[in-house]
Amino acid sequence: MNISSYVDEFMLYIRSSRGRSDNTVVNYAVDLSQFADYLEVAGVDSPDALDMDILRGFLRELSGYGLERTTIARKLSAIRGFVKFLVSIEILENDISVGLRGPSVRGTGIPRAVAYEDVVRMLEEGVAGNKKELRDSLILELLYGSGLRINELTSLNWGSVDANERMLRVDGKGDKVRIVPMSRKAKGLLEQWRSETAVRGCGTEENSPLLYGVGVKRLTDRTVHRVVTVAACRVGLLGVTPHSLRHSFATHMLERGAPLRVVQELLGHESLVTTQRYLKITTEHMKRSYMETHPRSGFGGR
Numbered sequence: 001m002n003i004s005s006y007v008d009e010f011m012l013y014i015r016s017s018r019g020r021s022d023n024t025v026v027n028y029a030v031d032l033s034q035f036a037d038y039l040e041v042a043g044v045d046s047p048d049a050l051d052m053d054i055l056r057g058f059l060r061e062l063s064g065y066g067l068e069r070t071t072i073a074r075k076l077s078a079i080r081g082f083v084k085f086l087v088s089i090e091i092l093e094n095d096i097s098v099g100l101r102g103p104s105v106r107g108t109g110i111p112r113a114v115a116y117e118d119v120v121r122m123l124e125e126g127v128a129g130n131k132k133e134l135r136d137s138l139i140l141e142l143l144y145g146s147g148l149r150i151n152e153l154t155s156l157n158w159g160s161v162d163a164n165e166r167m168l169r170v171d172g173k174g175d176k177v178r179i180v181p182m183s184r185k186a187k188g189l190l191e192q193w194r195s196e197t198a199v200r201g202c203g204t205e206e207n208s209p210l211l212y213g214v215g216v217k218r219l220t221d222r223t224v225h226r227v228v229t230v231a232a233c234r235v236g237l238l239g240v241t242p243h244s245l246r247h248s249f250a251t252h253m254l255e256r257g258a259p260l261r262v263v264q265e266l267l268g269h270e271s272l273v274t275t276q277r278y279l280k281i282t283t284e285h286m287k288r289s290y291m292e293t294h295p296r297s298g299f300g301g302r
Contacts, residue, residue: 002045007032010085031078047091055079055100076102113251114244116295118237119144126231134196135211136227138189143228143242145183145296147249147267150221150242159206163187167287172268180266181290184298249294258293266290
């Protein structure tokens with residue numbers, strides 16, 4: 001059998017037994033058809049002749065056409081699946097695609113969103129049992145539950161908190177102040193944290209730091225970063241940062257139907273500067289959208 005015949009077998013396999021979406025099947029069919037055409041021109045007709053250099057040559061040719069990196073990465077995924085299939089049916093002895101790298105798809109600078117189930121594990125298991133469990137739980141809940149930047153979190157004072165309304169006054173970039181909601185869980189943690197702070201003799205006046213570290217000094221960005229990475233590692237997640245939680249906040253709200261303009265307002269993006277003259281979002285509108293779409297909002301109750 002030639003390469004094209006094995007491609008046909010692989011397509012039949014993923015249609016019948018892998019439960020992939022119709023869109024994925026169509027994309028794989030196109031990608032592997034292109035791969036088979038490349039192999040035919042290169043004089044490669046048998047799977048036995050496949051090796052890493054051939055796979056790399058195909059990726060270089062794709063890059064030469066000016067294709068988007070995400071498109072090339074998708075085609076690489078199809079090739080990897082095909083090679084693994086050839087190994088599974090004992091046509092190839094080894095997976096020759098191991099170590100094959102495509103173009104980076106991180107050029108946008110946007111961090112990956114953490115799956116909601118993984119965020120929940122971080123919040124519920126990532127800080128459990130440590131000496132600063134209450135403080136660290138509050139840190140994670142505010143970063144994810146309110147979409148705060150790390151420096152916005154550390155600059156919060158007790159005067160920034162309206163616990164009754166479950167809202168925070170946040171000092172954002174460019175000295176711009178915005179109002180954002182907090183989750184029901186965050187409100188409960190804040191009440192506990194206020195009590196613990198008072199017992200420790202630390203200030204809870206309006207201008208006192210909401211979060212403090214060693215020596216009752218304002219918590220540093222570095223400490224917050226460490227809290228997040230340690231909590232992530234404890235539940236088996238790597239590469240999660242405070243900004244990952246902020247990005248996840250936005251992604252999960254949008255996935256659940258939140259209006260894009262509301263999410264942009266909650267994040268305090270500078271890109272709204274020119275549109276705010278024409279589009280005014282009331283605090284009540286923001287709060288209602290947050291309650292309806294954020295997975296930890298408490299679903300509208302206080």
